[in-house]
Amino acid sequence: MNSSILLARIIGPTFLIIGIGVLLNPAYYGAMIKNFVKDAELYYFSGALALVTGISILLFHNIWVADWRVVITLIGWMSLAKGVGRIMFPTKGAKIADKIIDLYSAVYGASTVITIVGIWLSYQGYFS
Numbered sequence: 001m002n003s004s005i006l007l008a009r010i011i012g013p014t015f016l017i018i019g020i021g022v023l024l025n026p027a028y029y030g031a032m033i034k035n036f037v038k039d040a041e042l043y044y045f046s047g048a049l050a051l052v053t054g055i056s057i058l059l060f061h062n063i064w065v066a067d068w069r070v071v072i073t074l075i076g077w078m079s080l081a082k083g084v085g086r087i088m089f090p091t092k093g094a095k096i097a098d099k100i101i102d103l104y105s106a107v108y109g110a111s112t113v114i115t116i117v118g119i120w121l122s123y124q125g126y127f128s
Helices: 001-024 026-037 042-058 070-088 090-101 106-125
Strands: none
Touching: 001 026, 001 042, 001 070, 001 106, 026 042, 026 090, 026 106, 042 070, 042 090, 070 090, 070 106, 090 106
């Protein structure tokens, strides 16, 4: 199995479950995220986890092609950037997240995008 299929099979269902979970429980996850950005240790740990995830994806899948596989590469780069941002600029990132979470449309929008990407990557990984 090549790395694109393997990563699509991991990321796709993960995004799908997270996206649907947030869409079904926006108030719960909104409150959770508001508390999360105030917990410095948890915020740092999530940055370290995002950093490791991004580096891991890019070590095995830094593929720049004009097809679906580039989405996995972009997810790797976004995860890397998220990790770097949370570790190097924690207060600025927490302030931005706190402002965004107040906008329920942002929560629904992000959850919808994550759900769609999850469906699409699951399809690519399991049925394509």
